[in-house]
Amino acid sequence: MLRFRIANMNCGGCAKGVSAVIRQADPLAEIDIKLDSREAAVTSAVDTARLEQALRDGGWQVERIPA
Numbered sequence: 001m002l003r004f005r006i007a008n009m010n011c012g013g014c015a016k017g018v019s020a021v022i023r024q025a026d027p028l029a030e031i032d033i034k035l036d037s038r039e040a041a042v043t044s045a046v047d048t049a050r051l052e053q054a055l056r057d058g059g060w061q062v063e064r065i066p067a
Contacts, residue, residue: 002042002051003065009038021058025051039065 009018015033018040022029029051030043044051048064055062 001067002044002048003067004040004042004052004055005063005065006038006040006055007061007063009033009035009040009060011035017058018055018060021054021060022051025054 006014006018009015012035015035018033019031022031022040022042022044026044026046028045032041033039034041042051052062052064
């Protein structure tokens with residue numbers, strides 16, 4: 001499981017946007033969003049760097065949280 005802190009994810013609409021970006025990179029990804037901590041936990045077969053770059057390209061301020 002990958003965990004990302006997304007500094008500019010502030011609301012439910014943002015969470016939907018983050019999920020949409022991740023699903024574009026991996027339609028089969030399992031996503032758990034926690035708005036209070038601004039975190040997204042993702043289970044995906046897609047490379048971590050690719051997911052992180054997709055989020056950045058989508059305008060999200062993302063930081064990987066080490067496992």
